[in-house]
């Protein structure tokens with residue numbers, strides 16, 4: 001019987017996963033495969049980093065329904081985390097807990113008032129496109145391409161800004177480019193988004209993955225209660241725990257109250273077990289060590305893969321954040337064709353056209369671009385990775 005659901009495709013990164021499975025009969029990420037198309041971090045202890053907790057204690061009281069907004073102790077841990085590292089002055093009432101980063105992003109965009117226009121950069125995190133499409137949002141798209149080195153300026157934003165209420169969405173560091181908005185430019189961005197009629201979602205999934213140290217907009221937000229700024233975080237990348245599905249949004253008390261009300265009829269709260277694990281991850285001494293180890297390990301990986309990719313003749317547009325390189329193929333080689341060659345070697349990259357918020361398919365200017373992920377790679381896979389990447393170029 002024909003499905004009564006609206007046809008819905010998997011988002012781009014999963015499309016690649018399935019295409020790879022079809023071509024190779026293997027699940028990307030299983031031993032022997034080279035998961036350069038995937039955005040997961042190592043889930044093992046990093047050099048100089050803390051151990052990942054192996055046990056947690058769960059009491060019968062933890063088996064009751066969780067609070068719609070998240071447990072107070074976890075909300076406190078998250079508020080304290082930002083206050084400690086970024087000198088913000090958050091209260092637990094500024095924090096809303098979700099089952100992972102994407103659940104948080106979905107809620108914020110879903111609840112956005114209908115007369116608020118979304119503004120998004122041209123080159124962005126693949127599922128933003130799906131999210132905006134399914135929620136019938138017609139975004140204003142800010143150029144982010146070779147011309148501005150994939151880092152739109154305040155002028156680029158000003159040139160596109162609607163006169164009516166609008167809401168910017170951006171990942172920082174950016175997935176796929178690794179470009180980072182920081183320092184004075186981030187401060188200016190926050191100020192621009194704190195004006196009446198302007199709001200923003202800053203997706204900081206890769207907060208820890210910055211050379212030389214983590215970056216958060218919360219450093220520059222004076223009083224979040226007076227803004228429509230939403231800062232999204234998750235245990236997925238920096239805390240190395242994608243499996244616990246824990247994410248959060250930091251926003252004004254009023255906005256967090258609305259998100260919590262949404263939770264009462266959509267989520268019913270988030271697994272208490274995950275919240276307990278998340279609290280362990282965020283203990284101050286542990287998270288201090290984790291931030292340093294993540295930034296240091298991944299900076300080394302970024303640098304050595306960057307040098308090797310350039311040596312192969314690829315042009316790099318990568319920033320100093322995230323765990324991706326943003327590469328342009330030489331000549332007229334398209335990323336899809338390069339991928340076909342890689343599939344035969346049990347490897348895959350993410351074609352750049354899937355990060356095009358205009359989704360121009362075969363006419364996308366990102367056809368020759370691809371995202372190379374070094375997130376899941378152990379330090380000792382480097383030589384073999386380089387050999388495969390090189391052999392598929394010829």
Ligand SMILES: Cc1ncc(COP(=O)(O)O)c(C=O)c1O
Nearest residue numbers: 039100101102125171175205236
């Ligand atoms: C920019 C960005 N935001 C959010 C997420 C989503 O994280 P989660 O897996 O917790 O939904 C990711 C994961 O790849 C990401 O790259």
